[in-house]
Amino acid sequence: MKDALSAAQDAIDKVLLGKSQSIKLALACILAKGHLLIEDLPGMGKTTLSQALARVLGMSYQRIQFTSDLLPGDILGTSVFDRNSAQFVFHPGPIFAELILADEINRATPKSQSALLEAMEEGQVTVDGATRQLPDPFFVIATQNPVSQSGTFALPESQLDRFLMRLSLGYPSEAAEKNLLMGAERRTRLDAVEPLLGHEQLRALQAQVPQVTASEALIDYILRLVNHTRNSDSCAWGLSPRASLGLLAAARAWAMLEQRHYVIPEDVQAVLPAVVSHRLRATNDPTGHGGDSLARWLLNEVSPV
Amino acid sequence: MSAALIPRNALAWLLSAQVVVLLPHLTRLPWWVAVLWLGCAAWRVQIQRMRWGYPGRILRTAGLLLTGVAVFFSQGTLIGLDATVMLLLLLFMLKLLEMRNPRDALVVIYLGFFILATAFLFDQGIPLTLYQCVGAVVLVAALIGLQQSPARNDPWRALRSAAAMLLQALPLMLLMFLFFPRLAPLWTINLPSTESRTGLSDTMGPADIANLAQSPELAFRASFEGDIPPPSRLYWRALTLSRFDGRVWSQDRLLERRQPLAVERSGATLDYQVIAQPTGRNWLYSLPGSVSDSPELRALRDDTLRAKRPLSSTFGYTATAFERVQRQRDGLTEDERQRLLQLPEDSDPRSRAWAEELRQRHASDAELVNALLRHFNQQPFHYTLRPPTLGRHSNDEFLFDTRRGFCEHYAGAMTFVLRAAGIPARVVTGYQGGELNPRGGYLLVHQFDAHAWIEAWLPGQGWQSFDPTFQVAPSRIERGLEEAMREEGSFLADAPLAGSRYRDIGWVNNLRLTWDDINYQWQLRVLNFQSEEQLALFKRWLGTADWRRIGVLVLSLVGLVMVVQALIWLRPRRLSGSPAQLAWQQLDQRLCKLGLGVRAGEGPRDWQQRLRQALPQQRAAIDGFFDRFVEQSYAQRQPGEAQAQLKPALQTLLRSLPRRRPPAPSQALD
Numbered sequence: 001m002k003d004a005l006s007a008a009q010d011a012i013d014k015v016l017l018g019k020s021q022s023i024k025l026a027l028a029c030i031l032a033k034g035h036l037l038i039e040d041l042p043g044m045g046k047t048t049l050s051q052a053l054a055r056v057l058g059m060s061y062q063r064i065q066f067t068s069d070l071l072p073g074d075i076l077g078t079s080v081f082d083r084n085s086a087q088f089v090f091h092p093g094p095i096f097a098e099l100i101l102a103d104e105i106n107r108a109t110p111k112s113q114s115a116l117l118e119a120m121e122e123g124q125v126t127v128d129g130a131t132r133q134l135p136d137p138f139f140v141i142a143t144q145n146p147v148s149q150s151g152t153f154a155l156p157e158s159q160l161d162r163f164l165m166r167l168s169l170g171y172p173s174e175a176a177e178k179n180l181l182m183g184a185e186r187r188t189r190l191d192a193v194e195p196l197l198g199h200e201q202l203r204a205l206q207a208q209v210p211q212v213t214a215s216e217a218l219i220d221y222i223l224r225l226v227n228h229t230r231n232s233d234s235c236a237w238g239l240s241p242r243a244s245l246g247l248l249a250a251a252r253a254w255a256m257l258e259q260r261h262y263v264i265p266e267d268v269q270a271v272l273p274a275v276v277s278h279r280l281r282a283t284n285d286p287t288g289h290g291g292d293s294l295a296r297w298l299l300n301e302v303s304p305v
Numbered sequence: 306m307s308a309a310l311i312p313r314n315a316l317a318w319l320l321s322a323q324v325v326v327l328l329p330h331l332t333r334l335p336w337w338v339a340v341l342w343l344g345c346a347a348w349r350v351q352i353q354r355m356r357w358g359y360p361g362r363i364l365r366t367a368g369l370l371l372t373g374v375a376v377f378f379s380q381g382t383l384i385g386l387d388a389t390v391m392l393l394l395l396l397f398m399l400k401l402l403e404m405r406n407p408r409d410a411l412v413v414i415y416l417g418f419f420i421l422a423t424a425f426l427f428d429q430g431i432p433l434t435l436y437q438c439v440g441a442v443v444l445v446a447a448l449i450g451l452q453q454s455p456a457r458n459d460p461w462r463a464l465r466s467a468a469a470m471l472l473q474a475l476p477l478m479l480l481m482f483l484f485f486p487r488l489a490p491l492w493t494i495n496l497p498s499t500e501s502r503t504g505l506s507d508t509m510g511p512a513d514i515a516n517l518a519q520s521p522e523l524a525f526r527a528s529f530e531g532d533i534p535p536p537s538r539l540y541w542r543a544l545t546l547s548r549f550d551g552r553v554w555s556q557d558r559l560l561e562r563r564q565p566l567a568v569e570r571s572g573a574t575l576d577y578q579v580i581a582q583p584t585g586r587n588w589l590y591s592l593p594g595s596v597s598d599s600p601e602l603r604a605l606r607d608d609t610l611r612a613k614r615p616l617s618s619t620f621g622y623t624a625t626a627f628e629r630v631q632r633q634r635d636g637l638t639e640d641e642r643q644r645l646l647q648l649p650e651d652s653d654p655r656s657r658a659w660a661e662e663l664r665q666r667h668a669s670d671a672e673l674v675n676a677l678l679r680h681f682n683q684q685p686f687h688y689t690l691r692p693p694t695l696g697r698h699s700n701d702e703f704l705f706d707t708r709r710g711f712c713e714h715y716a717g718a719m720t721f722v723l724r725a726a727g728i729p730a731r732v733v734t735g736y737q738g739g740e741l742n743p744r745g746g747y748l749l750v751h752q753f754d755a756h757a758w759i760e761a762w763l764p765g766q767g768w769q770s771f772d773p774t775f776q777v778a779p780s781r782i783e784r785g786l787e788e789a790m791r792e793e794g795s796f797l798a799d800a801p802l803a804g805s806r807y808r809d810i811g812w813v814n815n816l817r818l819t820w821d822d823i824n825y826q827w828q829l830r831v832l833n834f835q836s837e838e839q840l841a842l843f844k845r846w847l848g849t850a851d852w853r854r855i856g857v858l859v860l861s862l863v864g865l866v867m868v869v870q871a872l873i874w875l876r877p878r879r880l881s882g883s884p885a886q887l888a889w890q891q892l893d894q895r896l897c898k899l900g901l902g903v904r905a906g907e908g909p910r911d912w913q914q915r916l917r918q919a920l921p922q923q924r925a926a927i928d929g930f931f932d933r934f935v936e937q938s939y940a941q942r943q944p945g946e947a948q949a950q951l952k953p954a955l956q957t958l959l960r961s962l963p964r965r966r967p968p969a970p971s972q973a974l975d
Contacts, residue, residue: 217885217938233453262940265908300906305889305938 018176034164058195062097315450572628594630645729660725
């Protein structure tokens with residue numbers, strides 16, 4: 001089964017070239033049952049990554065393009081009166097897919113944003129008084145564009161905290177881009193991807209993540225990291241307990257991807273920038289884009305042993 | 306920078322600091338100052354809450370002008386210490402309203418430190434000093450709060466850090482206090498007016514000293530080298546009064562010129578030190594015939610000492626008295642004799658007639674003086690703090706009708722009669738006696754010890770002191786005013802809270818004397834620690850008073866401290882933690898010598914990888930240790946039995962390490 005994981009990793013690697021670290025983080029995010037926020041410029045492969053993930057994992061895929069006139073009903077679904085049965089019939093919205101790409105999430109109004117974020121948090125939606133379970137597995141990849149912020153509604157810190165990880169794909173390396181240009185078209189590469197992991201297998205893997213051993217020494221390391229952000233004057237505020245739980249879960253998933261049954265400090269270090277950078281803000285940085293350097297600083301400040 | 310706001314914490318501490326810093330001044334300032342502060346603080350809080358805006362330019366200019374006007378009307382001037390300090394305080398408050406960013410807040414805090422210092426211009430006692438320490442802590446807390454992030458909400462942390470920092474600065478403060486050169490001020494300022502202070506006045510009318518004797522305030526403290534002399538020798542001379550206008554005795558400036566007085570001194574010497582309370586006047590207290598070499602004072606021709614400046618704060622000096630002194634035995638100048646016999650034309654006819662009579666009966670001056678003293682002793686004179694009021698011919702009424710009076714009545718009347726009989730005489734005012742503080746072994750002289758006696762010039766003997774009060778109430782001289790007034794019950798009758806009233810209650814008295822001793826030591830050792838004392842201290846400690854040698858000594862002391870500190874820092878770190886952490890630190894210390902110590906934030910596997918590349922020969926030992934380390938630390942929830950194998954693995958690795966770092970393998974450059 002773990003071979004299936006690395007096979008899945010390789011399969012996505014072939015579609016999104018030269019981004020194995022990001023792909024691995026995205027997989028770890030799914031395994032840890034978290035949701036993913038990708039912050040990058042247009043055309044960097046956000047959609048490709050999410051589509052490839054959906055295919056490899058055999059998940060149903062829906063894309064919601066967030067715009068300023070998007071309404072919560074467009075996400076969750078609406079009840080429509082059926083004349084034949086003389087009843088209201090619920091037409092489920094795109095949220096009921098297993099993998100959702102919420103594209104440009106910061107373009108929608110806070111009301112629509114929160115409809116999605118609530119669904120992410122609860123794993124269920126309530127429309128017209130009826131509570132409906134979302135599918136399992138359920139995974140949201142939201143994207144936002146770091147430039148051209150006019151007319152957008154930036155996600156508040158409390159909502160950013162709901163995403164387990166924030167990734168930035170970045171430009172590919174020169175070799176990878178050369179391969180990209182010389183190789184087949186993306187679309188055909190995507191179509192070539194076969195489902196490698198079934199739902200049952202994915203659920204089993206997700207269930208195994210909490211079983212990965214995290215020793216006391218490792219927990220102490222995580223606590224040192226978290227406490228350092230709380231006590232240091234460089235951070236405007238410290239990491240929340242949700243962040244420390246997320247850090248541990250992501251590190252476990254990472255250890256699993258590394259084919260190990262226990263977590264070592266390097267696992268924590270690998271996932272830490274993705275897990276904490278959107279949750280931290282430097283004291284002297286009112287814009288809130290300094291999280292990445294703060295994460296690097298944090299890793300250097302705290303001794304792993 | 307303009308976008309930066311003042312953190313809430315910092316504002317809270319800043320406002321608290323303002324309260325603490327302003328409080329000692331508020332007692333001297335009109336009530337509306339407190340109201341103004343409340344207004345400014347409330348406005349600033351509203352700004353912080355984004356309810357109100359900052360005042361505009363016109364409003365601020367108006368506020369500034371109004372402040373100047375208010376100070377002018379309240380103090381009558383815009384210059385001088387009181388007015389400038391008040392102006393500073395008001396601007397300190399108003400600055401709140403244009404405090405937009407942290408830089409402005411810094412200005413306010415630094416101003417606060419300055420205002421902290423200005424309070425010492427008015428009072429230098431122990432309570433204020435301790436209180437100002439609190440002020441310093443709060444100001445530093447405000448400084449710290451200013452550096453904290455706006456989201457941090459732990460005000461006590463700032464206070465704790467501030468207190469810790471100031472405690473750490475304490476040794477430095479002591480060092481500076483002891484060693485910093487006491488430079489003479491470049492300019493002097495007129496220190497606060499002290500007109501309202503109680504104390505001797507330079508004139509003496511009927512009942513003046515009796516009024517002063519109602520005050521329990523301290524006049525000065527005196528300590529002696531050796532035993533304290535008996536009360537009958539403790540006549541502290543302050544002023545001589547030689548002019549009489551029929552009612553009031555006052556100074557004759559011409560008799561107090563700075564002209565040396567011929568004094569023959571002999572017998573045992575008595576060194577004493579006086580710490581005078583501030584009076585706003587410049588006269589000092591000395592025993593008859595004293596000499597002093599303190600540079601801040603001078604001796605006058607009437608055998609009194611004067612400070613060069615009015616006493617605006619406590620003033621200490623030393624002097625020496627002699628067992629036998631004879632002053633101006635050679636004779637008076639004609640001008641002096643005239644002035645010392647001066648009497649108003651038409652006052653007290655009965656006293657004059659009586660003086661004529663005495664003159665005829667006694668040929669020698671000494672006999673006449675003695676006869677007069679006997680008269681006071683034998684006739685029914687009465688010593689009282691509540692003398693009846695006297696009319697136009699006060700000496701007549703006192704000598705022949707009421708015969709009830711306080712020391713100034715006796716001294717005034719006796720001087721009058723002596724002058725009328727042709728004997729040069731003058732009234733001396735000052736203090737007599739004092740209360741022994743057994744703890745500190747010094748004398749406390751209070752205002753109620755104020756006294757007046759006389760001096761007469763006798764041919765062949767020079768100036769001689771006589772105390773008519775002693776003839777009437779010897780207990781006043783020997784045991785003090787309280788004893789003398791025991792029957793009358795008038796001792797400090799108007800001051801029910803004065804500590805001196807409760808001398809009979811043992812513990813109250815003990816407490817009072819102990820507190821006074823502490824104050825005395827404070828004044829003697831701290832406030833009076835000027836360049837002379839500093840040099841004396843250096844001589845005693847370092848055996849030298851040469852500034853260069855002292856500088857070298859201080860610098861080498863500082864250097865020594867820095868070397869010790871450096872040694873502490875460079876000392877190998879003490880290892881602590883779990884066995885795995887100990888092994889990790891041990892390995893780190895050893896590998897640091899090879900330049901391969903663990904890097905900041907490096908995990909075990911990353912370090913292992915780096916070591917494997919740097920030390921290819923030791924790969925087996927490296928893997929042996931790190932595999933066990935990782936297994937033991939991370940593979941189980943709790944440390945397991947692999948712990949036992951960690952130590953041998955570490956030893957193997959440590960033994961295998963080379964003494965020097967091998968040259969980097971060419972392929973391992975990453």
